[in-house]
Amino acid sequence: MALRIGIVGTGWFAGKHAEILAGTEDVEIAGIVGSSKNKGDVFGIRYDAPGYESVAEMAEAGPLDAVYICVPPMAHGEIERELIERGIPFLVEKPLGADAELPQDLLGFLRLKAPDLVTSVGYHFRYQDNVRKLKEALHPGRIGMATGLWMGDMPQAGWWRRQESSGGQFIEQTTHIVDLLRYCAGEVEEVQAVYASRFPDEEWENTNVHDIGTVTLKLKSGAVANISNTCVLPPGAGKVGLSFYAREGLWEWTPGHLTSILAEGERRTVEETGNPYERETEAFLHAVRTGDKSGIRSDYADACKTQEVTFAALQSALTGRSIKL
Numbered sequence: 001m002a003l004r005i006g007i008v009g010t011g012w013f014a015g016k017h018a019e020i021l022a023g024t025e026d027v028e029i030a031g032i033v034g035s036s037k038n039k040g041d042v043f044g045i046r047y048d049a050p051g052y053e054s055v056a057e058m059a060e061a062g063p064l065d066a067v068y069i070c071v072p073p074m075a076h077g078e079i080e081r082e083l084i085e086r087g088i089p090f091l092v093e094k095p096l097g098a099d100a101e102l103p104q105d106l107l108g109f110l111r112l113k114a115p116d117l118v119t120s121v122g123y124h125f126r127y128q129d130n131v132r133k134l135k136e137a138l139h140p141g142r143i144g145m146a147t148g149l150w151m152g153d154m155p156q157a158g159w160w161r162r163q164e165s166s167g168g169q170f171i172e173q174t175t176h177i178v179d180l181l182r183y184c185a186g187e188v189e190e191v192q193a194v195y196a197s198r199f200p201d202e203e204w205e206n207t208n209v210h211d212i213g214t215v216t217l218k219l220k221s222g223a224v225a226n227i228s229n230t231c232v233l234p235p236g237a238g239k240v241g242l243s244f245y246a247r248e249g250l251w252e253w254t255p256g257h258l259t260s261i262l263a264e265g266e267r268r269t270v271e272e273t274g275n276p277y278e279r280e281t282e283a284f285l286h287a288v289r290t291g292d293k294s295g296i297r298s299d300y301a302d303a304c305k306t307q308e309v310t311f312a313a314l315q316s317a318l319t320g321r322s323i324k325l
């Protein structure tokens with residue numbers, strides 16, 4: 001029988017997931033929750049799926065096997081609560097919220113009401129081949145340092161530019177790099193951050209997020225990392241990556257490649273192929289069908305730890321103090 005999947009959100013990433021779901025065998029898009037029923041209806045035409053005003057309304061209209069949540073950080077809370085209450089599995093896009101408190105509350109509610117519920121979080125880099133290779137090659141105890149970057153331009157979405165809506169670049173975007181650092185090198189125990197607004201209001205209207213920042217992270221292993229980000233660049237001039245400096249050599253990861261330099265003359269680059277979003281959906285739907293969650297590489301509880309780190313960085317930047325986790 002086809003799995004009946006609901007989608008919450010009608011924006012860019014809801015579209016990306018909807019296209020993958022529509023091309024997946026034995027999956028039916030059952031309904032779309034938009035910020036209005038009309039927005040859901042319009043988005044759903046392509047998939048022959050009706051729009052709804054809320055998750056409750058969609059769930060009451062017919063059985064749901066799972067829901068994809070693709071809304072901006074400030075819109076989380078009620079959506080997850082409703083799904084947990086009803087025992088409906090969900091895949092939620094990162095980040096889990098604009099702060100760390102709400103995800104922690106939701107995690108508590110999840111553990112109380114539906115501890116075995118299948119959840120997945122959209123840290124899609126974890127599903128890349130080059131990340132699998134990186135994780136296999138690295139031994140957390142042998143890593144000296146890591147340096148990460150998310151250097152880009154100012155996104156168009158109005159919500160992204162507001163601190164209270166998105167949480168800022170480190171929480172909204174650079175979270176991917178923090179998550180990869182945790183995935184490959186282990187947990188973070190302390191963070192210290194410096195953020196600034198270098199060009200406030202120069203070109204971007206109604207913006208109050210910091211546009212530059214750098215975060216130093218102490219890992220439980222004893223390793224130290226630095227992750228920097230900016231959104232001052234012109235479109236198309238970006239750079240994203242994470243490098244590890246270990247006793248065995250240097251690994252440079254970017255979304256499109258992995259280079260390892262193990263000794264003089266031992267330099268190898270592999271290009272990334274394949275679609276991590278499809279693999280993410282495959283693993284999630286397999287878990288929904290069978291209960292086997294082993295293919296899910298980031299669940300709600302794990303993603304809460306990434307959220308804790310990115311929110312601690314904001315607290316550090318605002319207070320000027322280092323924050324222990």
Ligand SMILES: NC(=O)c1ccc[n+]([C@@H]2O[C@H](COP(=O)([O-])OP(=O)(O)OC[C@H]3O[C@@H](n4cnc5c(N)ncnc54)[C@H](O)[C@@H]3O)[C@@H](O)[C@H]2O)c1
Pocket residue numbers: 008009010011012013014033034035070071072073075093094095122123124157172
């Ligand atoms: N994993 C990735 O690579 C990746 C890439 C892009 C975006 N994302 C994440 O996906 C999320 C959405 O981003 P986007 O680019 O689609 O944004 P977007 O601005 O294109 O779309 C957001 C949508 O959410 C809707 N919305 C807002 N509040 C809602 C609510 N309470 N109920 C229902 N709908 C609501 C808006 O109307 C809009 O349609 C963000 O958290 C973003 O970080 C992840």
